[in-house]
Amino acid sequence: MTTATPIRARRRIRRDDVVKFMFVVPAAVYVLLFFGYPIVKNLTMSFQDYTTKTFFTGEAPWVGLDNYVTAITSNLFGPSLLNTALFTAGSLLGQFVIGLALALFFQKKFPLSSVMRALLLLPWLLPLIVASATWRSILDQDSGILNRFLGVFGLDAVPWLTSPDVALIAVIIVNIWVGIPFNVTLLYGGLQDIPEELYEAASLDGATGWKAFWHITLPNLRAVISVTLVLGVVYTLKVLDVILGLTGGGPANATQTIAIRSYQTSFIDFEFGVGAAFSNILILISLVFAIIYLRGTRKAVDE
Amino acid sequence: MTTTELLTVHPSAASRARALKPKQVVYAIIGIVILVIMLFPVYWMINASLQPSGNTLTAGIFPTNPSWAGYEKAITDQGANLVTSLIISVGAVIVCLAIAAPAAYALAQFRYRWISVALLIILIGQMIPGIVIANALYAAYNDLGLLNTHVGLIIADASQSIPFAIIVMRAFMMNIHPSIIEAARVDGAGQVRTFWSIALPVSKNALITAGLFAFLFAWSDFLFALTLTTTSDIRPVTLGIYQYLGTQVSNWSAVMATAVLSSLPAIILLLIAQKYIAAGAMGGSVK
Numbered sequence: 058m059t060t061a062t063p064i065r066a067r068r069r070i071r072r073d074d075v076v077k078f079m080f081v082v083p084a085a086v087y088v089l090l091f092f093g094y095p096i097v098k099n100l101t102m103s104f105q106d107y108t109t110k111t112f113f114t115g116e117a118p119w120v121g122l123d124n125y126v127t128a129i130t131s132n133l134f135g136p137s138l139l140n141t142a143l144f145t146a147g148s149l150l151g152q153f154v155i156g157l158a159l160a161l162f163f164q165k166k167f168p169l170s171s172v173m174r175a176l177l178l179l180p181w182l183l184p185l186i187v188a189s190a191t192w193r194s195i196l197d198q199d200s201g202i203l204n205r206f207l208g209v210f211g212l213d214a215v216p217w218l219t220s221p222d223v224a225l226i227a228v229i230i231v232n233i234w235v236g237i238p239f240n241v242t243l244l245y246g247g248l249q250d251i252p253e254e255l256y257e258a259a260s261l262d263g264a265t266g267w268k269a270f271w272h273i274t275l276p277n278l279r280a281v282i283s284v285t286l287v288l289g290v291v292y293t294l295k296v297l298d299v300i301l302g303l304t305g306g307g308p309a310n311a312t313q314t315i316a317i318r319s320y321q322t323s324f325i326d327f328e329f330g331v332g333a334a335f336s337n338i339l340i341l342i343s344l345v346f347a348i349i350y351l352r353g354t355r356k357a358v359d360e
Numbered sequence: 361m362t363t364t365e366l367l368t369v370h371p372s373a374a375s376r377a378r379a380l381k382p383k384q385v386v387y388a389i390i391g392i393v394i395l396v397i398m399l400f401p402v403y404w405m406i407n408a409s410l411q412p413s414g415n416t417l418t419a420g421i422f423p424t425n426p427s428w429a430g431y432e433k434a435i436t437d438q439g440a441n442l443v444t445s446l447i448i449s450v451g452a453v454i455v456c457l458a459i460a461a462p463a464a465y466a467l468a469q470f471r472y473r474w475i476s477v478a479l480l481i482i483l484i485g486q487m488i489p490g491i492v493i494a495n496a497l498y499a500a501y502n503d504l505g506l507l508n509t510h511v512g513l514i515i516a517d518a519s520q521s522i523p524f525a526i527i528v529m530r531a532f533m534m535n536i537h538p539s540i541i542e543a544a545r546v547d548g549a550g551q552v553r554t555f556w557s558i559a560l561p562v563s564k565n566a567l568i569t570a571g572l573f574a575f576l577f578a579w580s581d582f583l584f585a586l587t588l589t590t591t592s593d594i595r596p597v598t599l600g601i602y603q604y605l606g607t608q609v610s611n612w613s614a615v616m617a618t619a620v621l622s623s624l625p626a627i628i629l630l631l632i633a634q635k636y637i638a639a640g641a642m643g644g645s646v647k
Contacts, residue, residue: 084463091519095496184580295489
């Protein structure tokens with residue numbers, strides 16, 4: 058009798074633990090299957106000669122670092138790495154500067170501002186391939202509305218998507234358009250959290266306008282800015298839809314990025330091993346920024 | 361002059377006059393200009409979809425002579441693809457919520473020692489480039505016979521929204537007052553019952569937000585549609601547009617009509633469910 062109660066209690070605790078455990082099991086399994094497995098599989102694939110043949114024969118011989126050597130020594134590796142850097146830096150700069158300017162603007166109180174802010178989210182909510190298709194019609198050299206608009210000012214038609222000289226710029230412009238809402242939302246949220254008293258106190262000291270922006274807004278927004286930028290980098294690095302829809306990596310490979318290389322090597326050339334090597338290079342770059350981000354958030358939490 | 365008159369005669373009118381300072385009117389006008397520039401592509405998409413010739417070369421600034429020919433072609437070519445997208449998106453919402461809601465509740469209410477590790481994994485999971493996942497899934501799907509299936513795309517799409525859904529719902533469920541949970545437990549409700557009949561109804565708004573975004577993510581998905589289908593049997597509309605871009609750029613009105621039809625969920629949700637979209641967009645800060 059005296060021993061029965063603790064045992065039953067313990068058993069009930071254990072059953073309760075099992076039930077609690079079951080709440081997270083499906084999600085854990087899902088994360089393992091759709092995030093864990095792909096990472097491991099990509100890693101092993103990148104050391105294998107993994108091609109369409111593998112799907113028939115089941116054979117994928119180990120080739121050591123051959124795939125990485127193939128990837129890095131390919132003609133397009135250097136240009137696509139440079140394009141990835143330019144695309145990411147250009148997109149981020151544009152999105153962030155315009156995003157911050159709009160966020161500051163929407164801080165002002167005026168009629169319909171919240172409705173306008175909500176409508177501004179639309180580019181972000183549309184399927185990216187829709188944005189690509191629309192911009193492709195806008196940027197069309199002969200019939201696009203942008204060149205017709207520039208023509209009004211006597212400017213020559215720009216071959217936005219067909220000239221290797223400007224294609225990357227065109228792709229960056231579209232990606233900036235897509236990313237502005239995300240930046241506005243995060244930065245606006247950050248601005249709202251800055252206590253009004255800080256500005257009031259500063260204005261007594263004569264700090265208004267630019268001075269207030271420099272000495273109050275920016276320092277207080279630092280954590281949000283770093284989150285916005287790092288997330289921006291991580292999301293921009295993996296962009297595929299925008300580039301595939303607009304240029305497909307062309308013209309003359311002018312808009313090739315590491316993500317596009319990874320896709321095309323795997324799913325156009327069916328060299329899954331080399332594609333996986335490209336993917337892992339992409340992960341490595343993302344990881345560097347992810348670590349910066351996680352350090353930043355931890356610091357922000359500590360503060 | 362008028363202001364002083366108003367001030368003395370109608371105090372309410374005066375306050376209305378004060379409510380709309382000239383500065384505010386200027387701001388509102390600037391705001392409208394910004395919005396017009398930012399949303400011009402969306403307008404252009406609609407305008408181009410209504411052009412009769414199918415060519416943007418002759419497209420006017422306004423659809424003065426609207427034609428539905430583009431839409432007729434879009435429905436004929438892409439109607440089935442739109443239905444496919446709808447099935448996959450609804451499926452992804454159900455899978456996402458079924459998996460994410462219990463996990464979010466557990467991470468919010470149970471005291472696990474490894475919560476921070478779990479959240480870290482979720483955060484990192486969101487940063488993994490989709491192409492990495494697609495690359496590995498293709499081989500696995502090929503072996504399992506999941507290529508070109510609704511189920512295959514549903515579970516792949518759901519995987520993209522589950523981390524976000526867990527984060528958004530957990531943030532909400534952390535704020536469920538402990539007394540509500542305790543009351544249910546004292547009444548003898550088990551963990552499952554407490555979750556199902558107390559926590560879930562209370563968290564309705566978070567569920568709607570997570571569900572809406574799961575829908576939009578799946579509806580917008582292009583990468584998995586591109587890589588995990590090899591035939592035209594099951595083809596989401598995003599892939600349909602991509603195929604259009606490859607072959608049919610001569611007929612812009614059909615492409616743009618399909619683009620408009622694929623934008624409808626986002627536009628409708630933004631108009632009728634603004635509150636939830638805004639909540640999700642802010643939740644995106646941890647996304």
